[in-house]
Amino acid sequence: MSSMSNGTLLYLDNVSVTFDGFRALNALSLVLTPGEMRAVIGPNGAGKTTMMDVITGKTRPNTGDVLFGGSTDLTRLDEPAIAGLGIGRKFQKPTVFEPHTVWDNLLLALAGDRGPRFTLFAKETAEERRKIESILETTRLTDQRNRRSGDLSHGQKQWLEIGMLLAQEPQLLLVDEPVAGMTDSETEQTAVLLREINKTRSVVVVEHDMGFVRALGVKVTVLHEGSVLSEGSIDHVSEDPRVVEVYLGR
Amino acid sequence: MKASALTVFLVMGISVLMVVLNLGTAASSPVHVSTFMVSLAGKYLSYAILALSVDLVWGFVGILTLGHAAFFALGGYAMGMYLMRQIGARGVYANPILPDFMVFLNYKELPWFWYGFNWFGFAMLMAVVVPAILAAVFGYLAFRSRVTGVYLSIITQALTYALLLAFFRNDMGFGGNNGLTDFKELLGFSLSAETTRCGLLVVTAIALSLLYLLARAVTRSRFGKVMIAVRDAESRTRFIGYRPEQYKLVVWVLSAVMAAIGGALYVPQVGIINPGEFAPANSIEAVIWVAVGGRGTLAGPILGAVLVNFGKTILTGALPEVWLFALGALFIVVTLFLPRGLLGLMPVREKGDPPLPADPPTPAESAAKEAVS
Numbered sequence: 001m002s003s004m005s006n007g008t009l010l011y012l013d014n015v016s017v018t019f020d021g022f023r024a025l026n027a028l029s030l031v032l033t034p035g036e037m038r039a040v041i042g043p044n045g046a047g048k049t050t051m052m053d054v055i056t057g058k059t060r061p062n063t064g065d066v067l068f069g070g071s072t073d074l075t076r077l078d079e080p081a082i083a084g085l086g087i088g089r090k091f092q093k094p095t096v097f098e099p100h101t102v103w104d105n106l107l108l109a110l111a112g113d114r115g116p117r118f119t120l121f122a123k124e125t126a127e128e129r130r131k132i133e134s135i136l137e138t139t140r141l142t143d144q145r146n147r148r149s150g151d152l153s154h155g156q157k158q159w160l161e162i163g164m165l166l167a168q169e170p171q172l173l174l175v176d177e178p179v180a181g182m183t184d185s186e187t188e189q190t191a192v193l194l195r196e197i198n199k200t201r202s203v204v205v206v207e208h209d210m211g212f213v214r215a216l217g218v219k220v221t222v223l224h225e226g227s228v229l230s231e232g233s234i235d236h237v238s239e240d241p242r243v244v245e246v247y248l249g250r
Numbered sequence: 251m252k253a254s255a256l257t258v259f260l261v262m263g264i265s266v267l268m269v270v271l272n273l274g275t276a277a278s279s280p281v282h283v284s285t286f287m288v289s290l291a292g293k294y295l296s297y298a299i300l301a302l303s304v305d306l307v308w309g310f311v312g313i314l315t316l317g318h319a320a321f322f323a324l325g326g327y328a329m330g331m332y333l334m335r336q337i338g339a340r341g342v343y344a345n346p347i348l349p350d351f352m353v354f355l356n357y358k359e360l361p362w363f364w365y366g367f368n369w370f371g372f373a374m375l376m377a378v379v380v381p382a383i384l385a386a387v388f389g390y391l392a393f394r395s396r397v398t399g400v401y402l403s404i405i406t407q408a409l410t411y412a413l414l415l416a417f418f419r420n421d422m423g424f425g426g427n428n429g430l431t432d433f434k435e436l437l438g439f440s441l442s443a444e445t446t447r448c449g450l451l452v453v454t455a456i457a458l459s460l461l462y463l464l465a466r467a468v469t470r471s472r473f474g475k476v477m478i479a480v481r482d483a484e485s486r487t488r489f490i491g492y493r494p495e496q497y498k499l500v501v502w503v504l505s506a507v508m509a510a511i512g513g514a515l516y517v518p519q520v521g522i523i524n525p526g527e528f529a530p531a532n533s534i535e536a537v538i539w540v541a542v543g544g545r546g547t548l549a550g551p552i553l554g555a556v557l558v559n560f561g562k563t564i565l566t567g568a569l570p571e572v573w574l575f576a577l578g579a580l581f582i583v584v585t586l587f588l589p590r591g592l593l594g595l596m597p598v599r600e601k602g603d604p605p606l607p608a609d610p611p612t613p614a615e616s617a618a619k620e621a622v623s
Contacts, residue, residue: 083491099605
């Protein structure tokens with residue numbers, strides 16, 4: 001493919017998605033380098049979630065290239081295949097496996113064989129237990145390990161979902177509104193956690209909360225009507241008159 | 251005693267007790283169990299195997315099947331074909347090769363698909379292989395296309411209805427409307443002998459117990475945890491790399507094979523198999539047994555199948571026209587007041603048992619959800 005994609009982790013070029021005549025993405029281009037953390041903001045309907053859907057294989061773009069690691073064409077793969085490549089996704093609404101315990105949620109998310117033949121006979125190994133313990137610690141859920149995850153608080157569910165992402169050991173994490181509905185202290189802790197994760201993995205965060213985006217201190221991409229309106233540091237984009245217009249103008 | 255051990259103990263214990271009271275006491279004794287009752291119990295346990303197979307797909311991967319009697323009936327037909335071939339020249343028309351209905355319908359020779367069914371081993375292999383292949387093809391197409399929910403239920407219903415119509419046809423080669431009957435013996439044992447009937451009950455009880463333990467092991471494994479995840483949040487499983495269609499297919503085929511084993515055990519105990527077994531209502535009844543006993547509990551559907559069919563035997567004997575109304579009322583009552591079934595009333599959960607399906611939302615909760623979205 002294009003040599004432009006060399007050395008990139010995620011490369012979106014000229015991606016368009018149309019639903020019944022509505023352009024959810026309009027010639028969107030976005031490049032993420034390995035190890036980068038990027039915040040994506042934008043008003044409702046700007047195409048943030050659709051962009052996630054395109055990257056994770058839920059939605060096929062009508063046109064455009066979506067490349068992972070510079071060469072793998074994500075538009076040809078389905079959700080499990082893309083997850084297998086090392087792209088993990090956290091949803092806007094926390095979606096954990098509610099009837100399962102916190103422990104079992106992490107066990108199911110652990111990187112490894114996903115086939116029925118393996119899981120039929122799989123026994124929990126010491127290695128797996130060690131990994132789960134460490135994720136429980138990172139996400140401060142150690143005391144909740146045997147609780148039914150549906151009974152967790154909203155913030156704890158968000159953290160469990162981030163824990164499940166970590167368990168998959170992805171190269172790239174897509175995180176959709178991680179602090180929606182969180183208290184201020186939970187929001188702060190989440191920013192710390194994401195920065196910690198970013199030391200070893202690339203992260204794309206979609207968020208509305210400007211305070212949180214500022215706390216992350218990373219490059220920001222502003223989406224509007226399905227394409228990139230502005231890109232740069234948080235100070236740069238928040239002074240951009242076009243961004244001000246979109247957020248406050250109407 | 252653990253609930254699973256108790257289940258096997260009750261299934262085996264009651265069956266063996268009935269056999270002892272049948273063979274060991276005189277017909278005049280007050281504790282004598284008639285051979286009719288022994289075969290009736292065998293029939294209920296065959297149905298219990300069908301209920302177990304329905305629970306495996308409905309209770310654990312969320313496929314509400316309304317066509318599982320199709321697999322049950324196919325297993326039954328394979329057994330019926332073997333039993334027909336065993337009649338040999340003792341039929342009304344005394345044809346050593348052709349079953350009576352073929353002579354009557356002017357068949358000149360045995361159709362190719364009847365070859366081999368004079369061997370018990372081959373017939374039993376076909377009893378599970380044919381339903382397994384049908385389930386695999388059906389499941390592959392349905393699950394790959396991500397057909398779910400009520401649409402999937404409707405095509406399972408269509409599947410069994412199509413087979414019903416096909417098996418009614420005389421040229422299909424399975425006895426048409428009348429099906430297969432007048433069986434004489436199974437592996438050399440006369441089917442009218444009470445020892446054979448007792449043996450069949452015990453074999454059915456053993457098969458049910460083994461299949462129950464198999465289903466229990468599968469649902470408690472890591473595979474079982476994925477099944478629950480697929481049941482409650484199918485699309486989420488895809489984003490962490492599982493392929494729900496693979497899991498559904500494995501469970502669907504396993505379940506079809508179980509149902510077929512139930513059907514094969516059913517036929518020698520009731521003495522007939524005809525296209526009526528494919529009737530959509532049969533599959534729906536099986537779903538009711540599961541709901542009554544407790545969806546997602548494995549032991550519950552066994553209890554539900556036995557109790558509902560016991561009730562059916564009594565009611566259709568006393569007030570035949572009331573039965574369908576009673577069944578409908580039962581389904582409504584269970585859905586409204588007993589969403590977890592009879593086993594939901596008992597503290598029988600074991601550590602490591604997979605989580606139960608969520609109770610359906612109350613009307614107030616549904617309304618609240620509507621209001622929010």
